[in-house]
Amino acid sequence: MKTTENILIIDLEATCWENRPPRGQESEIIEIGVCIMNAKTGKISQNEGILIKPQYSKVSPFCTELTTLTQNMLDNEGIMLDDAFDILRAEYDSEELTWASYGNYDLNMLQNQARRFYLDYPLSDDHINVKTLFGQIHPTVRKSVGMQRALNELGFKLDGTHHRGVDDARNIAKILHWCLQNN
Secondary structure, three states, rough: OOOOOOOEEEEEOOOOOOOOOOOOOOEEEEEEEEEEEOOOOOEEEEEEEEOOOOOOOOOOHHHHHOOOOOOOHEEEEEEEEHHHHHHHHHHOOOOOOOOEEEEOOHHHHHHHHHHHHOOOOOOOOOEEHHHHHHHHHHOOOOOOOOOHHHHHHHHHOOOOOOOHHHHHHHHHHHHHHHHHOOO
């Protein structure tokens, strides 16, 4: 596993529905939660949630209940996905740093959305799947578990609101730092 001195942690939130998406709508990134973690110290910096305006979908009540994000918030504060990718490159050195997410959903979603909107993929090829790594290293769990369960197993408190990218990125960083210390 190749790691840079600092690791970019990413957690996405996307439009979602209780059942199938309404006709003409599709799951799209609505928040890129991000932070930088020093691989040695675990110190977290540059933590933010970049809100994205969805192009082909609306935030459902189910999605708002899960994430606390509303269509109104995204309409007023959200930016276009290509602008968010530019922020990742300019402010987070995203093409150079090793990056991590909890599971492969974020990796796949970023790749799919870059293709869907004809955008240059903004991240390096060095990705750490923290969910898999945790399952390999933890002495008793030994399988894939959700982020909340991983935090509980380690005796860590969930900071902020679960399913808000800005907060989950910090929580993932705590799990990743434990993994790096115990690998």
